[in-house]
Amino acid sequence: MSIYKSRLRLHHATPVKNVSISDRNIRIGTDEEWTNAFEVARNPAWAEVNDAVYVWSDRNTNGDFAVVSRRFRIPRGDIERGRLFLSVDNYAVVLINGRIVVYDNPEANPAYFNPGRTFNVRQHLRNGRNDIIIIAFNIGGGRSDANPAGVAARLDIRVDD
Numbered sequence: 001m002s003i004y005k006s007r008l009r010l011h012h013a014t015p016v017k018n019v020s021i022s023d024r025n026i027r028i029g030t031d032e033e034w035t036n037a038f039e040v041a042r043n044p045a046w047a048e049v050n051d052a053v054y055v056w057s058d059r060n061t062n063g064d065f066a067v068v069s070r071r072f073r074i075p076r077g078d079i080e081r082g083r084l085f086l087s088v089d090n091y092a093v094v095l096i097n098g099r100i101v102v103y104d105n106p107e108a109n110p111a112y113f114n115p116g117r118t119f120n121v122r123q124h125l126r127n128g129r130n131d132i133i134i135i136a137f138n139i140g141g142g143r144s145d146a147n148p149a150g151v152a153a154r155l156d157i158r159v160d161d
Contacts, residue, residue: 054150
C-alpha cells in the first residue's frame with residue numbers, strides 16, 4: 001500500500017493536461033507522457049491498440065507490477081459517452097477519479113488479456129479535472145523477454161456541446 005500511496009502523491013503533483021482531438025471528442029491513450037510510464041515493445045500475441053502504446057513502470061522496467069497514471073481535463077458540457085479499452089498482460093486494477101472501474105482476478109490465460117476489453121466508464125467521469133490510475137500485474141515474476149508484461153489503454157470520451 002505504501003508504494004501505491006507514494007505513486008499517488010507523484011501523480012497528484014503532475015499538472016493537468018487538456019487532451020482533445022476535436023471540440024466534442026477526447027482520446028487519451030497510454031504513452032510515455034503518463035506518470036511513471038515506460039514504453040515497452042508490443043508482444044505479437046497482444047492486441048494492437050490504436051492511439052496507445054504498451055507501457056510498464058519506468059521505476060522498475062523489469063518489475064512484476066506497474067502503476068501508471070494520467071491527469072486530464074474534460075471541458076464543460078454533458079458527457080455523452082466514456083469508454084475505456086484495456087489490454088493487459090496479465091491483469092489490472094483501474095481507478096478513475098478514485099473509483100474502481102476494473103478489478104481483474106489474477107489470470108494467466110492468454111485468451112483473457114490478448115484481445116483487450118472495453119468498459120463503459122461514463123458514470124465515473126466528470127467535467128473538469130479527472131484522474132486515471134492503472135495498476136498492472138505480471139504473473140510469474142518480473143517482466144522479461146521470457147515473461148513479457150505490458151498494459152495499453154485508451155479512453156474515448158464524447159462531450160455534448
